[in-house]
Amino acid sequence: MTQRRNSTPLKIGKVIVGGDAPIVVQSMTKTDTRDVPTTIKQIKELEDCGCEIVRLAVPDGEAAESISTIKKSASLPLIADVHFDYRLALLALEAGIDGLRLNPGNVRDFEQIAKVVAAAKERETPIRIGVNAGSLPGSFEPDAPLASRMVDAALEQIKLMENLDFNLIKISLKAFDVPTTVQAYQTIADKTPYPLHLGITEAGLPQAGAIRSAVGIGILLYQGIGDTIRISLSAHPCEEVFAAYEILKSLGLRQRGPTLVSCPSCGRAEVDIIALAEAVDKHLKKITKPIKVAVMGCVVNGPGEARDADVGIACGKGKGVLFKKGKKIGVVEEKDFVVALMREIEGL
Secondary structure, three states: OOOOOOOOOEEEOOEEEOOOOOOEEEEEOOOOOOOHHHHHHHHHHHHHOOOOEEEEEOOOHHHHHHHHHHHHHOOOOEEEEEOOOHHHHHHHHHOOOOEEEEOOOOOOOHHHHHHHHHHHHHHOOOEEEEEEHHHOOOOOOOOOOHHHHHHHHHHHHHHHHHHOOOOOEEEEEEOOOHHHHHHHHHHHHOOOOOOEEEOOOOOEOHHHHHHHHHHHHHHHHHOOOOOEEEOOEOOOHHHHHHHHHHHHHHOOOOOOOOEEEEOOOOOOOOOOHHHHHHHHHHHHOOOOOOOEEEEEOOOOOHHHHHHHOOEEEEEOOOEEEEEEOOEEEEEEEHHHHHHHHHHHHHOO
């Protein structure tokens, strides 16, 4: 893995993004921000599943004004997602928001941007320059490759903010197309020291969207690019957080919750290993401890993988050998597989 890009650290609420801070996991509420109780409930759900920063849609003044009430019950930093109307950003700042996301594709008037930047600077509130491939102005470099247009749009906005003596900046360059997104981030990584927020936008439903995001974000993280990530899925936002941590765990960048090693099953398996793995996985979702659990179905790799895990089981016909911290600790009947595994896991 390439050494991580050296970015300028930025503070959003109590969370540090960039520098040598861990890669931060973000998500966005799927609720109507004007529905304060429901929004607070979802923020709490996100906190419980490991989210570290939450973004809120701010489509109108009522949503912006709801932020002050939401913040009283939310312990996570909140970012206002603002499009088209700069006055909503000003209202969100007045309400005490911890960060702003502005899209340079739909807030382009210099005087309007200057007013937002001045208010953010006064409050020391960071702004994410959030470029999306789908919302670039049609007249902006129409003949240039999409990735280049995205980078140039971000650089233009960066220059504008720096000329206003503002540098509390975070950047994102998101597209649905993975190669375009990767190219855009690779290009801008060498052109600016600001932290980079990674994502594949509108990635889709959980199964395909998680794969698409893992490929794009994984490539960049492996190259040392990226300071915070959000997985954009058509699903409950906790699904986004789960996918984000799985990507980070796969690269050894963060550890949160169990890692389940389970064999794919084949004609050698003498137990229903798929059903067993699903049952174990369901129980593991309640655990936040970073442990490795192995559920294996035959003698080819079973004993080795089970022995390598914190807790593991190598299954045979009607029975399984239970391992803990590399040592064989017993043989259990098939009907007791899940109970025995969970007993040892809870005892770690």
